[in-house]
Amino acid sequence: MLGRTTLTAIAVTLTVALLTGTSAGAANAPTPTPAERFEKLPPEQKEALRAKLREFKAMPPDEQARVRGNLQRWRQLPPEERERLRTNLRDFQRLTPQERKAVREQVRDLKGLSAERRAELRQRMRAYLREHPERREQMMENMRRWRQMSAEQRQEARERLRERRRK
Numbered sequence: 001m002l003g004r005t006t007l008t009a010i011a012v013t014l015t016v017a018l019l020t021g022t023s024a025g026a027a028n029a030p031t032p033t034p035a036e037r038f039e040k041l042p043p044e045q046k047e048a049l050r051a052k053l054r055e056f057k058a059m060p061p062d063e064q065a066r067v068r069g070n071l072q073r074w075r076q077l078p079p080e081e082r083e084r085l086r087t088n089l090r091d092f093q094r095l096t097p098q099e100r101k102a103v104r105e106q107v108r109d110l111k112g113l114s115a116e117r118r119a120e121l122r123q124r125m126r127a128y129l130r131e132h133p134e135r136r137e138q139m140m141e142n143m144r145r146w147r148q149m150s151a152e153q154r155q156e157a158r159e160r161l162r163e164r165r166r167k
């Protein structure tokens with residue numbers, strides 16, 4: 001389960017990464033420094049970043065080292081992967097607290113599996129979706145529909161699924 005410290009670390013990592021990322025300006029335009037980018041921010045964003053920096057400095061050294069390592073890995077990611085991760089984070093933030101809890105529990109359960117078992121499951125799922133592109137599309141459509149359901153509708157769907165599994 002992702003704890004508050006982990007979520008804070010993720011937020012700090014992404015905040016620092018966004019501040020230190022490359023400029024989307026013209027290719028021949030000089031890239032502004034982080035300080036220059038910071039100065040152009042509205043006062044409320046500056047204060048939010050200062051608050052994140054205070055949170056970061058209050059973390060134990062090992063936690064700070066973990067955040068720095070995450071930032072280093074973030075900087076090495078291709079732009080497409082960064083955008084995918086940003087999208088995933090936005091999607092996670094849109095979830096209700098109950099849905100976030102369910103996701104955290106699923107992640108915890110997956111982390112409880114051995115690395116070999118996780119890799120095997122990941123490989124099997126990717127192979128299955130490659131072999132059955134129509135299933136991948138169906139899965140994506142199901143996910144879109146799921147996101148549009150109310151909490152009550154989702155609960156009813158879960159119960160129907162449990163009933164089918166029992167039979």
